[in-house]
Amino acid sequence: MLKQQIQDDMKTAMKAGDKVRLGVIRLILAAVKQREVDERIELDDAQVLVVLDKMLKQRRDSITQYAAARREDLADVERFEVTVIQHYLPTALTEAELTALLDAAIASTGATAMNDMGKVMAILRPQVQGRADMGAVSTLIKQRLAS
Structure with missing residues (x-):
């Protein structure tokens, strides 16, 4: 499981004395734990990816x-956090x-207008x-359905 891998990486960072990486990993685990407590569930890999994706967007x-x-000093800290978070995400999709x-989702839903966007997003999401920026995906769908 992805959550177990993150916990193992936390232990590795502790042993290596990598305090900066350890801090980011702890932030990730705190966000996962917060969602588990709020919703009273154990997150699976797909749900952990949602948390990571949200953290990446932030x-x-x-x-x-x-x-x-x-x-730039603060931006560099955030960039480092992005690299650590991306390590746990699957390989990004090419264009x-x-x-x-996107073509397959539009074809399977028969979407022809903007009011069908929800159907397409439901299939694509x-x-x-975790493999593409959902904002960019939304923009692509809007462009396709508008034309």
Whole structure:
């Protein structure tokens, strides 16, 4: 399980004395644990990916804001956190793979207009979660359905 791998990596970082990496891994585990406590469930790999994806989006937003404020020191910290989080995510989809999945989802739902976007997202989300930026996927769907 992904959660077990993260816990094992925490132990490795502790033994290696890698305090910066350890801090990021602890943030990840805290976010996972928080969701488990809130929902009173044990998260599976797909749900852990959702948590990681959300954390990644938060870090990217922070990087943008720090860069705009010319706080590169803080942006660099966030960039490091992004690299650690991405280590646990599956390999990112290429543009061709994403386009193929999008085409298949649109074809299987018979989507023709913007009001069908929810159907397409419902099919795509499990396939691309953690492998593509959901905001970019949403934009692609909107472009396809608008034309």
